[in-house]
Amino acid sequence: MVNREHYAGLMRLAYLALDDGDDPFMRARRAAAEAARGRRGGYPAMRTRLVAILLTDPPAGKHRLHRFFFEPKRTPPGPVRAALLELSPHERLAYLLHRDGLTAPEVAAELGTHLQADFRYVDRATAAVDSRTGLGEAAQRAEIEAFEPDLVRLRPPLAWRTALAAVLAAALLAVAGVVLTRPDDVPGEPAAIDPRAWQTTGTPTIDEWPAQGGLRHNARLLRRAADAWRADRRDPPLGRVIVLYAGTVDGASLVVLRDSPGPREAPSVAQYFERRLSRGVESVRKLGTDAGQLIMLGMTWRYLAPPWLRDLRAAVPSGRSPDWMPVAVRDGLSDPLPWHWFTPRCQNYVVFQMTFRPAVGGLPRTVTQFASHNPQSAAPQVWFQDPPEQEERFRWAALHAVACEAAASLSESGDLRLGRLWRGELPDGGGRATLLTVDESSPEGARGRSILISDAGRALSERGGTNSGTTNSPAQTMAAAVWWRSSRRWHLVAAAGPRVARLKTVGELGSHEKKAALLVVPGPRVGGAPPETARLPVVHVVAYEMDGDRTVVSPS
Incomplete structure (x- = not known):
């Protein structure tokens, strides 16, 4: 009972x-x-x-x-x-x-x-x-x-009789082996955003991304796509389902949908294909943020772009310098990129640059983003901590290090913030190097990573740690430390930003302290053991901030 x-x-x-x-x-x-x-x-x-x-x-x-x-x-x-x-x-x-x-x-x-x-x-x-x-x-x-x-009420008699007749007819047709209910007849058409919504704000996000594509008014196709996603047992949508694109791509009908999980979670994007012999949801990916960004479409080598991102161009990150190729976009859909651009050497990623042109206030600015050929992988946007006048050479070297030198795992990454904490000469004739910092937007509060790179973006060290996850200003890394191996010995290389007063080491290397922005401490000499199996000392770097706070950074 x-x-x-x-x-x-x-x-x-x-x-x-x-x-x-x-x-x-x-x-x-x-x-x-x-x-x-x-x-x-x-x-x-x-x-x-x-x-x-x-x-x-x-x-x-x-x-x-x-x-x-x-x-x-x-x-x-x-x-x-x-x-x-x-x-x-x-x-x-x-x-x-x-x-x-x-x-x-x-x-x-x-x-x-x-x-x-x-x-x-x-x-x-x-x-x-x-x-x-x-x-x-x-x-x-x-x-x-x-x-x-x-609270419910009986439907009006005429509607009730009509409904009863429909039920009886459905039963008779089912007995006869005829399928009456098709996906076309099931309610649940996804919602669409007002195409003028993005023009009313200076910071449009995916919440203002309007529906695009030649099939966006095909109600039956949209309904089939939405119902297929709702029936997905592994990654069903949360909240309302909204259409981003519906059109014909390489002979297939494609619908791209997003859900509405609320302000505390990033939305998911699903791609529904109808081909000659198959139909269904082929990929679902949770976006790193709700910012409007490029979305890879299946294995078509094409991308969706929101209307506020213009002048799309792409380059292969393995090049010594960016060789930008213009990419045409029509009704939100880009031309395909050459398939051979996506090589395992650079995690199957290419670099995009676009111009963000706000409809309300503000000046145009350049947006940089990584994207792969896999629609289920992350597509992080990239921000630079350095001022705008910083040279383009460093930025391209940083992008190369991230994609091709394992400075970050792009397929699982949130948006990235890259910074140059130090640049100068390494000891033992190691040449010029840059201490690159890599901070991710998600998960929230995650510690950033650091790596020494050459002027061409080649990795000179393994990844080390930073204190960006524990600082008062998560947007700006303040201290980092890595292990670097010269031809003769290992060195602990630690650097700090302007808000750090001094750096100090504690652990098996003893106590070393310096007020300058760079602290280099000699480590063990290179012996007979291979570098990958050699035991390095246990050491930490304490960063003393200007306001009296302090944080600890580990080089590994």
Whole structure:
């Protein structure tokens, strides 16, 4: 028996957590009924069971038979429900549990069995709804408690009779072996962004990326693509599904879609192909950020570009200098690049440069991005910490080091920030070198890496560490350390930015301290053991900042 006393509250919680604009009535009803069915423990225990069901049970098949006879009571969403539509399902659930009387740590404990969430995650979700609604906690709870998702009414008699006739006809045709329901007839067409939205902001992102392509008005194709992605068990979309591109590419119908997971998570992009003998979603990739960026299309060697990125050009990073080739873009789709450009030597990546031309305010600026031939790999944008007047030669050397000398793993990378912390002569006649720093935008707070490179971008050392993940200014690396091997011995090379007062070593190399921007400490001599098996001393570098703080950097 279902506990009717608490069923309404459980149903409300389930519906609002699952609500993606496509009427999750039946799934919420089943989850609430299962959580409330004849068990002891009261409402808290039922709510715990409901959370487990929502987080662990896969979406069931689409049951629409009830729609022939009943229809939900249509009420426009209030500010709280409208704000929840912009969050991911997990964030909605965290917010709703918080508003249901649990503290943030209690919500984190409730969710922690099934996903990684702490009290900060709960606070962020709650703050997102607060900022969108402008309502106090009491007003938000009042709207939630007034929402009754299980109110339905009988459809009008004529519609009911028509629906019944449709059901009977479907049954007869099914017996006869005829397939009545096609993907074309299933509701769920993806949404489209106003094509003028990106022109109203100086910082457009993927949220303002309009639909492009010659098939963007083909409702049946878009519906098939959206339903295929929703049915994907491995990487289904979160929130609303929105079309970015629909057109014919190399004889195939292609639809590119994105989801809407909320402001705290980056969206995913899915690519749906219809070819002569096959159809389906062929790739799903989570973007590193929500910034508008190039999107690789299948194995077509083509890319999608948002309308605010112009003057597209590409170059192979293995070259000694950039040999830029203009790439034409028509209706958001680029011409194909030569397939032989993508070589394993440079992680199968090429370098793109584009001009960002904001429609509202601001001056045009150059955007640099890596992209591969694999639509499931990351496509990080690149930023440089150096001032704009810094020479182009260093920038190309840094790009070469990242792609071709393993200074970063591009296929798993977020957006990159590259910096030059030091440049000068190495000891023992090692020649000129640059200490390059590589910081990634994700995961948040990740420590950056550093590497010594030549003026041509060749790696002169293994990767070392920086303190960028622990500094007060994550956008600017302040200290880095690497091990460098000359012809005679190993050296610890540490450098610091202008905000560091002094550097000091601690560990097996003893104590060495210097106030200058560079600290080089001789290490063990090169012996008979191969460099890859030689044991290096355990050593750390302490960076003392101008304001009295200090952080520790490891060279390995």
